[in-house]
Amino acid sequence: MFLDRIVATKKQEVDALKGALSISKAEKAISDSAPCRGFHQALVNRNRPVGLIAEVKKASPSKGLIRTDFDPVSLAQAYEAAATDCISVLTDTEYFQGSNDYLKAIREKVKVPLLRKDFTIDERQIYEARLIGADAVLLIAAILSKSQLASFYDLARDLGMDALVEVHDRRELETVLDMGKASLIGVNNRDLKTFETNLNVTEQLIRLMPQGVAAISESAIAEPEDVEFVRKAGAQAVLVGETFMRQSDVQSAVQQLMGPLTKEGSLG
Numbered sequence: 001m002f003l004d005r006i007v008a009t010k011k012q013e014v015d016a017l018k019g020a021l022s023i024s025k026a027e028k029a030i031s032d033s034a035p036c037r038g039f040h041q042a043l044v045n046r047n048r049p050v051g052l053i054a055e056v057k058k059a060s061p062s063k064g065l066i067r068t069d070f071d072p073v074s075l076a077q078a079y080e081a082a083a084t085d086c087i088s089v090l091t092d093t094e095y096f097q098g099s100n101d102y103l104k105a106i107r108e109k110v111k112v113p114l115l116r117k118d119f120t121i122d123e124r125q126i127y128e129a130r131l132i133g134a135d136a137v138l139l140i141a142a143i144l145s146k147s148q149l150a151s152f153y154d155l156a157r158d159l160g161m162d163a164l165v166e167v168h169d170r171r172e173l174e175t176v177l178d179m180g181k182a183s184l185i186g187v188n189n190r191d192l193k194t195f196e197t198n199l200n201v202t203e204q205l206i207r208l209m210p211q212g213v214a215a216i217s218e219s220a221i222a223e224p225e226d227v228e229f230v231r232k233a234g235a236q237a238v239l240v241g242e243t244f245m246r247q248s249d250v251q252s253a254v255q256q257l258m259g260p261l262t263k264e265g266s267l268g
């Protein structure tokens with residue numbers, strides 16, 4: 001199963017990080033660094049009826065290479081020009097051809113809050129995310145225990161970041177709700193074990209969420225009708241990668257999928 005392979009690779013990477021990243025040094029560097037931009041808040045203040053997290057994604061294990069002319073900074077700038085609320089940057093190298101350097105470079109050139117999209121399995125990765133300039137981290141319920149979810153969540157918040165907690169089924173959602181912390185929950189329409197996608201997953205899981213949780217529908221959103229479908233199901237925002245990455249003009253791709261802005265001057 002792919003997810004197991006990804007986690008096995010990630011464990012090796014984390015072992016290397018143990019030698020390379022000192023937590024006390026990281027804490028010092030973080031306390032000297034600029035504060036995070038509010039990721040969750042940008043989705044609350046969204047520019048359109050449905051918020052958008054646009055993803056910088058070169059490749060994936062299910063689709064292979066998605067975009068050949070891949071310049072992460074200019075893609076992120078096109079997203080910003082299209083008034084995306086937030087940007088997600090894949091940093092996993094082995095399976096998604098992403099990089100921490102992409103996130104760092106984007107951070108220097110765009111003001112939009114950034115999600116570090118990776119497979120978090122160790123607290124060092126959360127320090128690392130903050131050091132490379134992330135405003136939020138992804139916590140995938142499928143690969144974490146309830147106590148890991150809770151402690152990683154608290155650490156992210158302590159370091160000034162937001163956490164997007166990702167679920168794919170009812171059991172994972174129950175674990176996350178039980179934890180009683182997450183206010184931003186992503187429903188992945190893609191099963192990370194089989195790569196099957198189905199937007200009904202968003203509908204089924206949002207129904208089980210209490211008031212006060214902001215739900216993000218993630219993956220396999222390709223048409224304006226899909227955005228409308230998940231909006232009706234209660235999603236506050238969508239997370240979209242491939243649909244934008246497959247079009248040469250990413251800025252107009254955002255407008256085509258998401259429709260016009262509702263806030264005047266958002267493009268300014």
Ligand SMILES: O=P(O)(O)OC[C@@H](O)[C@@H](O)c1c[nH]c2ccccc12
Pocket residue numbers: 055057117118119140166188218219220221239240241242243
């Ligand atoms: O390219 P898509 O189908 O629009 O999907 C984007 C995003 O949801 C997907 O990249 C994703 C969702 N959860 C993840 C966890 C790890 C890696 C990647 C992901």
